[in-house]
Amino acid sequence: MAKKILLLAGDYVEDYEAMVPYQTLLAVGHAVDTVCPGKAPGDSVATSIHDFEGAQTYSEKRGHNFAITADFATATVEAYDALVIPGGRAPEYLRLDPAVIALVQGFSEAGKPIAAICHGAQILAAAGVIAGRTVSAYPACAPEVRLAGATYAEIPIDGAYTDGNLVTAPAWPAHPAWMAQFLVVLGTRIEHG
Secondary structure, three states, X not given: OOOEEEEEXXXXXXXXXXXXXXXXXXXXXXXXXXXXXXXXXXXXXXXXXXXXXXXXXXXXXXXXXXEOOOOXXXXXXXXXXXXXXXXXXXXXXXXXXXXXHHHHHXXXXXXXXXXXXXXXXXXXXXXXXXXXXXXXXXXXHHHHHHHOOOEEOOOOOOOOEEEOOEEXXXXXXXXXXXXXXXXXXXXXXXXXX
């Protein structure tokens, strides 16, 4: 059965981490609404492309414009079956918005599936919803994960970790594992003939 999924974005969300789950979930038949506080349907957010090119941290380049399809102000937990939180730079300021925190807490309290990748863990930590859980994130976010009372999952950059309704991963190289595990939590069945 198709699910209705909310994807939380903001300016300088990581390009791949917004677009790939959005397209993947649509491709398997789910409905996905993209929202951003302060932006309306038809607006877009600027994305950033983070890459791993041998420096001490990831590099950052300007990416595409990612379309907003729904109104954040009217999005409710009851209207959706699951939540996706991409990484990039957006989580560092989205976590300052009390409405974002309340929405994430609502999904968590309802036990609905949540997929977060990379810096998306910053929002989970700020919302106080990961205490006692095992969570993956970009390695630079490990201190925040631990300070929020969670166990940081030490997994390869292309791995993902599922803890109940929560599916997390370190960065976009994990998309195949992250989306595969999220589809299992969603109850999505893909059959090959």
